[in-house]
Amino acid sequence: MRKVWVVGGAAVGLGLSFVMLLVVGVYVVAGNLLGGVASAGRGLAKGAVPAAYQSLVQKWGNLCPALTPALLAAQLYQESGWNPTIVSPAGAQGIAQFIPSTWATHGIDGNGDGKRDVWDPNDAIPSAASYDCELAKYVKGTPGDVSDNMLAAYNAGAYRVIRAGGVPAIAETQDYVKRIRSLSQSFAAPVSRIDPTQQAAGAIAFAQSKLGTPYLWGGEGTAEQGGRFDCSGLTQAAYAKVGITLPRVANDQYNAGPHPSRDQLLPGDLVFFSTDRSDSRAIHHVGIYVGGGYMIDAPRTGAVIRFDPIDGADYFGATRVTADGAKALPTTV
Structure with a gap:
């Protein structure tokens, strides 16, 4: 007490x-x-990510330079609130909220058990990171911040980002990028004074x-x-x-x-x-x-x-x- x-x-x-x-x-x-x-590094704030997922987010959040563990955590929290069984009204599934058609083409076997299971965070979290990094590759040569462009591609599609020469002038997309960037600060371990x-x-x-x-x-x-x-x-x-x-x-x-x-x-x-x-x-x-x-x-x-x-x-x-x-x-x- x-x-x-x-x-x-x-x-x-x-x-x-x-x-x-x-x-x-x-x-x-x-x-x-x-x-x-x-300024934030590539570490996670203590306890910000549930213990069951912290090692997964830390590992896969470092999959490519455009992604950080904090950005990945912010996306997962925004999408599902860490709920691995949730289904959205649009039919998105699991902790990373994959639409079935997207999962069919981008889901990976993250834990090496021979199955790609959208309901298993050990597959879904690595798949979310892999999908982010794939998008980052698509928009790599586009002007602007590579992480912002990656997030914009996640929301609006890589083609729109490439055509716009950066984050497109779409209110929903601009809000999404700002929201995830802001939210990621609550998951990142600070490395200097706040x-x-x-x-x-x-x-x-x-x-x-x-x-x-x-x-x-x-x-x-x-x-x-x-x-x-x-x-x-x-x-x-x-x-x-x-x-x-x-x-x-x-x-x-x-x-x-x-x-x-x-x-x-x-x-x-x-x-x-x-x-x-x-x-x-x-x-x-x-x-x-x-x-x-x-x-x-x-x-x-x-x-x-x-x-x-x-x-x-x-x-x-x-x-x-x-x-x-x-x-x-x-x-x-």
Whole structure:
């Protein structure tokens, strides 16, 4: 069980509120002065890909220069939410959402068992990577970024990319490329500092205004619920207040941006806790980091929204929420 720490007394609470907002201001200003954005390598962020698929995505995501493990993970998450049995209304099948006719020509036997099974992630994930890299070869000589052109070819077809001389002026295709690129940042292991979230101060201010509010399972702060929240309802509402729409549940909120390490946390980061520290889908709790090793969270039934320490056995990781990252998340997973 995580240790808890509750602020006693209104004066202490108000003082901490003021200090926390000052801390946010300092961090945001410092981030803006330093400039730059995070660059990502070819590794995966800890736990971002379910453990059952992590080695597959890491291996096959390096199949060709145009593809990275993070791009492959973003595509799979966008297509199926890691569900290997899903069937779309259009008839796309499995974790990589292959149409049967496409699978017939591009599916491969990824695990060498003599079968090409669209329902087996050991075949479907390698097939998705192989198909991406095949498309990258088709558009190799086309002007522009090779990865963007590959993604555009996946969405619109290689011929359209070649004819357009790059990503074609098709709204759906341009949105797809931007969405996968943004979403991939939540799967990539950062290799440099991640810029602060500009809206962090407003999100924290909202959460602080709810200190002392009783917890409610499923609570989203509606009048009918007496303005009460559960953990992810609070974080969703806090970022909605500053114009960023997050998914409703904690394990989907984890994918709303890149993942700073514990020693790079800044106020406004979402911090997550999981029953399985290798799998983001096992996340069971989220709070808003406020600095000094503490978060504001709605912890459990019988408790109130309060300050709690983040360090504990079930601490999983953090997400620096970005508007583009949140927009890139699929509406259903």
